[in-house]
Amino acid sequence: MSESSWVEWVIAALLLIGSLFALIGSIGLVKLPDFFMRLHGPTKATTLGVGALVVGSMLYFSQKSGEPSLHELLITLFLFLTAPVSAHMLAKAAMHEKLRREPRTRGEPWDQ
């Protein structure tokens, strides 16, 4: 096996792992019963999905151009900065609208 081909295997594996986690996050959106539980899909399972895709992209372009390609890191950084904020705003809006909650949910959200 030549040197470039094992890098390609690693990149392919990373892309597959990333797509798998993005898929699982989307399955969560369909499957989970109420809005608050559905929030967990996009904030988490997707983070690792995008993370793996980004590492794959860094490896591919670094290998192709021969010099390190790091600007993909910014995608991860901005994702980490924005994902919690959007989840927080969605949760706040959902509580304000008093959306239906799964009956077995323990604890109460407070009134806005």
Next chain:
Amino acid sequence: MSLLKRVLPHPWLSLSMLIGWQLLMNQVSAGSLIMGAILACLIPWMTNVFWPNPPRACRVDRLFLFVCRVLIDIVVANLQVAKLILGPRRELRPAFVLFPLTLEHEFSISVLASTISLTPGTVSADISADRKTLLIHGLDVGDEQALIEHIRRRYEQPLKEVFECSKR
């Protein structure tokens, strides 16, 4: 001192902007360094009014440790949530949990809230008006008290050491 403070009101923010600009350009060259330096001076200066009470990090080494720990936890949390999503949904035990905050600074509270959203099966939903309680929604909570203890030990305590080690 005061002149330096006026030119660079937030040195850490400036430094991260300089590095961020190099990443955005995807190379380090004289031109991108100069442009980055101009932006690193201008942007903190222009946004200064939005930081009435800037955070002070006194233990930067601890901050580094904290970031590494959170990155590892994010991977673990992703695997856990993936397992929960694919598993049978009757076994999920969703819950709203009240987390009594002991952090006081707005910045460290928002870092904690973001960390909670990114890590194990929890999303921070709201903060009380007096900023003493955080409302957390958990996807699968077995024991509320254990969850609160876990967050306190693993995330809140280190953040406290980084940002609130001394009252100046």
